[in-house]
Amino acid sequence: MSSKQKIFLKNFCIFFAFIPVVKQELVLLQVLYRHGDRSPVAIYPKDPNTESSWPMGLGQLTNEGKEQEYYLGQLLRRRYGDNLKFLNKTFNVKDVYVQSTDYDRTLMSAYCMLAGLFPPTKEDSWNKNITWQPIPVHTEPKKEDHLIYLDNPCPVFTSKMEYFMSHDPEVLKVKNDTQDLVKYVAEYSGLPATFQGMMKILDTIFCEQVHHKRQPDWLNAETLKRLNYIQKTYKVKWWYPTHEIAVLKGGNLLKKIYEDMQTKLNTPANLTQKIMVYSAHDSTVAALLKTMKIFNDRTPTYSSCVMIELHDNKTVRILYRNDTFTDGIVTLTLPGCTEFCDIDTFHTILNDSMPADWRKACGLSDASEQNFKHNVLGYSVMACIIFLLTLLVVTMCCIYQRQRKQYRYMELPTDMAES
DSSP states (O other): OOHHHHHHHHHHHHHHHTSOOOOOOEEEEEEEEEOOOBOOSOOOTTOSSOGGGSTTOTTOBOHHHHHHHHHHHHHHHIIIIIITOOSOSSOOTTTEEEEEOSSHHHHHHHHHHHHHHSOOOTTTOOOTTOOOOOOOOEEOOGGGOOSSOOOSOOHHHHHHHHHHHHHOHHHHHHHHHTHHHHHHHHHHHOSOSSHHHHHHHHHHHHHHHHTTOOOOTTSOHHHHHHHHHHIIIIITTTTSOSHHHHHHHHHHHHHHHHHHHHHHHHOGGGOOOSEEEEEEOHHHHHHHHHHTTOOOSOOOOTTOEEEEEEETTSEEEEEEEOOTTSOOOEEEOOTTSOSSEEHHHHHHHHGGGSOSOHHHHHTOHHHHHHHHHHHHHHHHHHHHHHHHHHHHHHHHHHHHHHHHHHHHTOOOOHHHHHO
16 A cells, blocks of 8 residues: 555544544333233132132232332333433423233233332432332223233134134144143143143143142143143244234234324424333233234243334334343344334334224224114113103102192091081
């Protein structure tokens, strides 16, 4: 290299060294996480561990689960508060919105997570004996929650799942290979001798193992090995086996997330929040990731967490923590995009994942309208009946009072009056 080339290269490097680096700033964080450790939601008929084995009740957050969610809150505080200085130390309702499904375990998980995310400062302290402050958590009745509660009716989803479970070659092979296991489990558990019946026992056994509950002799090492393999390999994978099916469950939430990002960029006055939090279930986390085409079919662990960051340069980054006991966070990249994905590209890639009309996609529109008409008709008939009954009662009361008055003031016959 000649001396002139060396001088040019040196000046070139110096020139670019002094060009200011534009630092992108976080403007919105949207978080979806799974609740913490819980008791089983049900026990099987011949389970030696009865409901009384779980003092808090079935389907409830355990002390371990409370600790897991509290730690998640601390993790988010360290990352987005202490390190990035994005979240304020003090809670402000304009900065934070939290929504939970209408379950005890998700509501309690939200309170525990928020205790770690917003420990009371000196100004927030209201009782010297309690290092905690109440922070509002919103929820909706299950029948009205089509965002993060995923068990509401969706006929198209049900139809597609029934077809998949009865026609998919992998499903059929697994069912064929486990016929002996299905019969064995049914005999000793009291559950139906079907593949679906066997699948129901998986969660109960998992919870009992985690909490070191006594297992019956028939659940020997080989049986547990086979059941755990099915749980790990197929259970979550078959929740939403195709993208089309996943969209029917996760598309509504993804659409809300995208719309909130657009609002934050275009009309920030309409969305003052810095962080939007959703406290939900493993099925909710799996549905969102599958809908976004970035799910690896591994069960979202307790307190697993999806973080979707929106930056002021109109880029989106997706982070995922699927480890209950560590801070391990990985970046998830949309197919065909980079770590910091331009929001327009984000929309192009996921446009088919956000149904314009979820009810219509589920096949609910006509049925809902028909149900509405039936309800209106029913209420109208009921109102008419009540009105007529009321009118009848009032009329009878008037007649009764009238007759009573006439009886009270009726003159005695003359012959009786003179006797």
